[in-house]
Amino acid sequence: MIGLPHYLILSALLFSLGLYGVLTRRNAIGVLMAVELMFNSVNINLMAFSHYMMDTAGLAFCIFVITVAAAEVTVGVALVLSVYRNRNLIDLDQVAELKG
């Protein structure tokens, strides 16, 4: 029988994968995808909680998150493109003109 903990573990795994991806991926598009993974793990969390608590607020939140994630990716891709146009590369390790 699949219960709430299973969903939570799945989402935690996805979240950790996403976090790992953001921190280690060098390709900017890869980082974007990893962020997307983190957002979706949140969605799983929200939906699972919402289902098991019989509360619709989580579902509504979920739809908002999907919308915001789309907007987020749009902005992200635009910025990646802008860097690519300037320098012809999307490798984040090499995008290091500004060294703190």
Add this chain to the structure above:
Amino acid sequence: MIPWLSLIIWLPTLAALFIAVTPRHWVRLIQALALSAGAASTFLSIRVFFAGLMDTAALNKFQVVEALPWLESLGIQYKVGVDGLSLSMILLTGLVSLAALWMSVSIDKRQKEYFVLCLLAISGVYGVFASIDLFFFVIFYELASIPMYFLVGIWGSDKIGSGRPIYRERAATKLLIYLQLGGGLVLLGILALYFATGAKTFDLQMLLQTQLSGAHQKVLFLIFFVGFAIEAGLVPLHTWLPEGHSSAPTPLSMLLAGVLLKMGGYGILRFCLQLTPDASAKFLPAFAILGAVNVLYGGLCALRQSDVKVMIAYSSVSHMGMFYLGIGCCAAASPFNGYGVLGAQFQLFSHGVITALLFAVAGAVYNKTHSRDLRAWGGLGARAPVYTFFYVLAAMGSLGLPGMTGFWAEFMVLFGTWGSQWPLAVLAVPGLLITTMFLLRSVQYGFFGPLNPDHVGMQDADWWELVAFLMLATAALWFGIFPAGLTATVLPILPALIGGAL
């Protein structure tokens, strides 16, 4: 009722605001504004001093108190007043600041900014000595020290002759950091005092009536003492002093040595001796050893300098040692101990006037010869008798010739020290000898002997410089001949400092 003290404090600020909106090339107007505000403040401070002298018995409490509510929820108010401890300091500030403003006439670049900053600093110094509310004490303290950074850094001079060079920008940064470290400690101490007394007020009059526990006293004493000793040049913490004082432009050297140093000394008397008497009695005799070190070390360093301003700065270190020796007597159970503290307070005034005069003459000569090296001056006595006269006068005062204030200060300090800790007095006496040596040596090199051919065409003092010299010299001589004029103001407050009558 006319708020005399507030006028004294805020007239320079008012003038600074006027100068800030004056076009920068109207130099004469700027100078006139600054000088008239400074003169008005000085005149009023002399007036306040003599008003206090009329009724010395009342000086054990704050007089001419003015209070305005400011931020009641925090226990802050604007409150100024004078008592025996601060009365002579107000007079000193008046004399030195006006003399410094007269000497500032020689400043030849960016006069507008210079006078704005200088007047703000003068306001700050007056405020420090007059404020009874500790919050405003901190504000005035910083108002007096922050402009020094710009004044030293922009209008100062570098020492590039023999020995280790001193650059003004570095000296300014060092001065800023040291003074702010001291200011930070003082702020911490004031916050601690605010909570330790439980009075939740920054009003010194109220705080003086509360009793602090022994542990609180010790902590507060150490915070305040270190904080103020940084400003007042105690030896391990003094290193900003020779650099800052010598790099500053002449009027600023006068202000720094004449009154800023005294803010530290005044702070120690006010906060350590008056607020934490038990801890002072415990610790100050030990710190008096550092005072003896100050006297000797400062003197020996001064002996090695060929740069006249660095030499005078080290002589300040040496003379401030006398102050620490004096306050070290505060605890000893001998009938002489009061003389030590009295002498220490006297030393603040005396050193302020005399060192300001020394710096004024040295700086004026530097303006004419463009050299701070004593050996490059050579025989100026033949060309510049006015400079020579006042330099010799100041040197005599500094080395403690009877008839000038320096003698009384050192006499009283040594008298008190002899009664309480005679080995320290024995240690300090060679310091006096060293002082005599380096001062006479500077007179010898700089003003007597063969004339340096570079300075054949040298001009003697300008009239505004003469005014400044005369003011300071008169004060040094007047109170040297009538020391009672000063001691009478301090005597009423003395029991509060040493826990008993003289």
Add this chain to the structure above:
Amino acid sequence: MNWSHLLVQFTPELAVLVTAVWVILSDLFLSRHPSGLWRQCFLGLAAATIGAAFLYQVPTPGVELPAIITRVLLVSPLTSSLKFVVLLLSTLAVVFSYRSFEETERHAGEYYSLILFSVLGGLLCISSQDLVLFFISFELLSLPLYMLCGFRRYNSASAEAGLKYFVNGALSSALMLYGISWIYGSLGSTHLPTLAANYAVVPSPPSGFLVGCLLVLSGLGFKVAVAPFHTWAPDVYSGAPPAVSTFLASAPKVTIVGFILRLFWQSLDGTGQFFNLPVDWVFLFTVLAAGSMFVGNLSALPQQDVRKIFAYSGIAQIGYIFLGLAACNNPHPQQSFSAVLFYTTVYGISNLGAWAVLAVLARGQERFDLDSLRGLHQRNPALAACLALCLMSLAGVPPLSGFMGKFYLFRAIYESGLPFLVVLGILNSVISLFYYFKVLKAAYFVEAEDGGTSFLQAPSAGPALPMVQQLAFQLCLWSNVVLGLWPAVIGEVERVASTITQGS
């Protein structure tokens, strides 16, 4: 249900929203004249600012808002005052960005609409009573900022700053969102008062809730660049156009600090402990604060680029604010609360003033190392004076506002029984003097390279500033003095803080 009251209560938000949409449409269809767009944006924001001030001054206690609104949006003296500060800072930032992009970028109009949308997000964020709305408004605040940082598309530094800010910001959003999902899951609601009520009845705090709170805190920490979440700040601040940094360094930070105050301390009903969690919040905030102060101050020391110095100074300043937040965690947080509010306001204005100088200078120069400020006091005395007062205020020099802020803050911290933190704070203030005065040294000590012989005309003076910018500089300059010496301001802040624990 009375909708006219709704209009009145949310005048600032509506004004900003209408202006934002109007600026987009106007840019598309009406005006091809750039300064027209600027004017519309400025007027909209100014109207919103005045509206917020009015709402703060004239509270309308009898007004019944529709429940559907009050469930998600809160109007209280705290939110009104925060909105006023944020709007004021945004208005000033827009004033200082005048003509920053009109000549160089093709789509200058978008700049203004992006700023407006970001401000709108900030306003909603301050008011939000529900975590869903908070998240959306937080994103509305952030997304335009990413684009603004990369606004100079053909400048690789700017594009890189945008991308870096985006990656860090997206990460922080994700962390926060995951935290919110756990808060929702463990206490069954996203509505803040309901959360507090639910929390009060559970026997022991659910661990999911704890994790959620920490994640939300770290997400917010990213946004305000508190160490150890600060690594993006120096790059982003120095890469972004200075006009954008001016905005970025002021209004969003005040917004987030305001929200942290509300989130962690408003729904407390007087108990003082943040939800009585088994976490030492004082210790946590102390570590964040001390880390920020030391990292910010020490890293700023060797910097030669003024923008980086400012960025690190911002990190250090957030450290002071977090010190105040640490001191909020006691049964009587009003003092610390008002101290944080006051300090945040002061910081916002002083920091904005300092950045504004760079924003204006950026119209004539690309480099911002210390040498580039050489002789500023001759080229433009007003700019130099503004820079000097703002930096000295940030350094905490009396009698300027920064000193009053620090004094008030340290006093509150001491009163909370944390004198050790006061020592840390004072020590850091002294360290910070080094680099603040290093910038002032560059601006004041040396004369300009060309000339300096004649002081009748200022050598190499840049183009004269528009009148409105000159006025704004005067405002920044004098606000440092007025906020420092005018006790009524502290009285107002205390009044606002006293309303907080009444649960309104």
